Every structure is written in structure tokens, then in C-alpha cells.
Amino acid sequence: MAVMNVNPTRMELTNLKRKLVTARRGHKLLKDKRDELMRRFLELVRENKALRQKVEAGIKAANVHMAVARSVMSDEALEVALMMPSQRMDVSVTEKNIMSVNVPTFRTEVKAAKNGEIYSYGYAFTSCDLDDAVQALSDIMPDMLRLAEVEKTCQLLASEIEKTRRRVNALEHVMIPQYEETIKYITMKLDENERRATTRLMKIKDMMLKETHHYQ
């Protein structure tokens, strides 16, 4: 591992030691964050999968009815029946915080003309399969919104997990080893300087003693 390009001084050493402590603490925190995110993510993704299966089955059932309705009704009649809905569906979005990831939660608000009435047409000119199709879609709608919420949350968590994992790995495999190596390098260098100074002093002492007392 590469040693950082720094001057081997005591000041650098202190700074680096402080940085190493911070990096270690950050690494631990991020690792905990990653683990918790992962736990939540796996829970949600299982729910996501189950919901999706349910919703896809529901839509498939609705489509079957729809196909039959289309085959017995003309395009115009179908359009007339469906284009003026008796209700309007809006959602209010609030944000929830999962481990500092902001995820949306949806709450539907249905504005209906008549209470509990989902059919936007009279029964005279439409096929009963259309009723079934609309009913089936209406039944599956709460699940579809829950699916939207869960799937979005999963996507957001996934990208956050990816980011956190990269940070953890960068700290663990690059930053921390680099700091450790550099600290080792500076310590060695400083020790070496000290030894050099000692030997020099001993040598000078010898030379001076030789000069004054003519020691051999």
C-alpha cells in the first residue's frame, strides 16, 4: 500500500493519528448503517415481491374482463362509459425517514361524486364484464399504491446501500491502511533520525576526548 506523500515530522504524525481515529470511528458507524439498511431493505424487498405478484395477478384478472368487454362493446361506447369518471384519485405525499434516507409515503384521497359508487356509467349500454373489470381494478388499487410506495422505498434504499457500501470499502481497504502505513513510515523515520543524532553525538564525543586528552 502506498505511503502518503507527507513530510515525516511530529506534527504530521499527530495529525495522521487523529485522522486515523476519525476514520476508524466513521468506518464503524457506516458499517452499522449499512447493516441496518440492509436488514430493512431485505424486509421490504420481500414485501415488494409478494405485493407485485398479487398486483400482477389482479391486473391480469381485470384485463381478462376488459378484453371480453371490449369484444362485445364498440370502441365509442367504451370510451363514453369510461371517460367521465365518477371519482378522482389523488395522493398526498409525506416523507418518512429510514436511516436518513427520505422515502415517500402515499395516502390516497378519493373524491367521489356518490359514495361508494365506482361505476361512471349507467348499466344500460355496457357489458357486465366491464363492471367486473372496473370492480377488479378498484379492489387492487390500494395494493397498487402500497406497491408503489414499497418499490420506490426499495429503489431508494438500494442506491443508498450501494453508496454506503462503497464508503465502507473505501475506508476499510484504502484510507485506513494508508494512514496506518504512513504513521508507521513516519515513526520509523523519526526513530531513525534519533538514532542518527545519538551516534553522531557519540562520535563527536570520541573525537573531542581524543583531541583534549590524546586518548587512543
Place this chain on the structure above:
Amino acid sequence: MYKIAAIGDKDSIYGFASIGLEIHPADDAKTAQHLLRKMSEERYAVVFLTEQLASQLGDALDKYRTQPVPAVILIPGVSGNTGEGMRSISRSVEQAVGSDILK
């Protein structure tokens, strides 16, 4: 207040109009992409998109994955289930874990 929309071929999304969703018929990827871009700028919370169109759009959908809203959710259309929706879950798992562990 946010809106919910459905994009897809007419047959697949007509039913949603009756329960109060906004429907935007689109037959080709270009129209769908245009609609999506407009919706991401306006107040749409959920956009249901048929899998057929999604498979034509490809990578263009990726940028909506990291935005909190709109949630672009794939639904099967009249022509059947292509499995694209399930693959999008697998993609999330792969992104988070590194491999699809829920196969």
C-alpha cells in the same frame, strides 16, 4: 396534492380512468418518454407504466429510480406479463447486495 397517472397503450390503461386515475395513452417509446419527463417535473406521485413500453424505454427509466417522486411502477398490459416488473425488483436487490439473493 399529487396526482396518479397511467401511461400505456389504450387497452391496457382504460380501466384505470374509471377509478379516477389520469390516463395518458402512448403507443411508442418516444411519446411515453416525453410524458414521463413532463410528469417528473409536475406533481405526480405515482406513474403506472406498462411493461411493454418500459422495455422499449430501457435505460431512460433509470434516472427516476433515485428520485423520491414520481414512483414509476411497471404493470403488465393486455398483451401479458413480460416479467419486466419482477426484473426491476431484482435490479434493486443486485444494486444493494451485489447479486440477486432472492431468486
